[in-house]
Amino acid sequence: MKNIVTSPLANLWGVMLLGIVFLAATAHAATEAPVRVKDLGKLQGWRENALVGYGVVTGLAGTGDAPTNRSTKQALANVFSQFNMTIAPEQVQSRNVAVVMVTAALPTFAREGDTVDVTVTSAGDARSLVGGTLLLTPLKAPNGRIYALAQGPLSVGGYRYDANGNVVQKNHPTVGAIPAGATVEVGTDANMVDARQNITFVLSEPDYTTANRVANAINAQLGAALAEARDASGIQINIPEAQRGHAVRFFSRVENVTVEPDRRAKVVINERTGTVVTGGDVRLAKVAISHGDLKISIVTDHTASQPMFVGYGYNPGVRTAIVTNSRVDVEERNSPAFVAATNNTVADLVQALAQMKTNTRDIISILRAVKAAGALHAELVVQ
Structure with missing residues (x-):
């Protein structure tokens, strides 16, 4: 009877590859689908x-x-x-x-x-x-x-x-x-408009490019130079004099303005679930990846030691004994995995590693090493 225990650090080529949920954008950031302004943030003063x-x-x-x-x-x-x-x-x-x-x-x-x-x-x-x-x-x-x-x-x-x-x-x-x-028992009413009849739209994720695009989209779709980006998160919008008596209608028009937000390159890794998520078209610089494989097996043999003349009454203390023998086998492949990434995306790299039957833990380690080498042009977030 044999029990084989494999080290969790080993690359299990004969076992089904752990599932990877890899979500990647196939188009460039410039061709992102337009979204409404209200989905990117809120008006200053909107709070619980x-x-x-x-x-x-x-x-x-x-x-x-x-x-x-x-x-x-x-x-x-x-x-x-x-x-x-x-x-x-x-x-x-x-x-x-x-x-x-x-x-x-x-x-x-x-x-x-x-x-x-x-x-x-x-x-x-x-x-x-x-x-x-x-x-x-x-x-x-x-x-x-x-x-x-x-x-x-x-x-x-x-x-x-x-x-x-x-x-x-x-x-x-x-x-x-x-x-x-x-x-x-006592109602509340948020004041969105300042003394100069201006409102400020605040982005949920501050970004200078997105703030500038929002201001330009509001000016283009409302037909007047009403908005100006003050910083990476705030866009100041002036309420036209003709609309000041119908503020709700004007707020609704501003919220439904469509814009193409800019996406910051980011790769999110969850080690507990083996999930790799990349936002936007995250690209890799020229890099060569070599990843070896180490397999450790602990083999245990159980044998029965049967002494002679058991049951004939010569020695009542003699009994059958179970003897356990264990050995450790270490196997290292001579041909490590090699991937040459030349101006590819993270999606291309993960697909190539998956085809080589690389498990999830090794893929996460490779992405970390690529980031440390300066070839991953994105923010790496490990959860």
């Missing part, structure tokens, strides 16, 4: 506002905070005081209650009566929030003003049950959510 609150979850089946938790006692006593019930915190004894932190994000444009999702997290030593209900909780912004009120039953995507020292748990039962659980 963080809200946070401190509340109490009730209705837990003995999985709440411990009776010795002073913050829970005080919080529950405060709740009772709102209903003209005076109870000292020391008299509160319950494991069906938990103190929690409540968070939400207020949209850029919110009206009174709108609802937003909230996230509830345990702030004490509760074991689980399953089955709990959040009591009315005010949500405040960093300026201390209350903008929303949250309340409702929790939706927890997990559980925890324990008995006699045995614990069964799935996901995080101390975190829950309430879809549309907060009602906006």
Whole structure:
């Protein structure tokens, strides 16, 4: 009986090549399909506002905070005081209650009566929030003003049950959510226009070439010199006097302007999944690649040692023994893989290596070496 173990660094020519998801653009950056301006960024002032609150979850089946938790006692006593019930915190004894932190994000444009999702997290030593209900909780912004009120039953995507020292748990039962659980009490309205009747469009990925193209596209498609690129991320746009009473209509026209963005050469490698992704037409300089192969095998033989005269009563202590013999075999190929890349793309290189049955780990190592040699004209990102 033989067991063969191969080193993970070996090039397994007899095993199916690990899958590589290789996504490459076949056209040059200049022939990229036009995209809308709104897909490249957003107007300055478009942002969400963080809200946070401190509340109490009730209705837990003995999985709440411990009776010795002073913050829970005080919080529950405060709740009772709102209903003209005076109870000292020391008299509160319950494991069906938990103190929690409540968070939400207020949209850029919110009206009174709108609802937003909230996230509830345990702030004490509760074991689980399953089955709990959040009591009315005010949500405040960093300026201390209350903008929303949250309340409702929790939706927890997990559980925890324990008995006699045995614990069964799935996901995080101390975190829950309430879809549309907060009602906006104070609306918000973002101011996109400055004192000079200008708006600023901000690119998600700053790039001087793309910013210049966006400004030129807006001027060409709107028929006036309205836009100017101020830096790599900001394009200042002046609102025409005739459009200032119809700002929404003008914003819509700007968002739907089409432009051909410039793509920065980038190669992304994910070692965990064996994925190689390249953006744009990433090319290679003249480079020669030689990659050897080393195979290490550990062979184990199991044999039975059968002594003479077993069973005849001459020596009751004599037994059959299993003897294990192992040996290490190292095999190195004399003809290493050789690839000559002359003004090719990364896609061409990966396809050539795949045809030579090079595994994923070796392809990633080769791309790193090519980058170190200065032949890969792109940013190499390893995840």
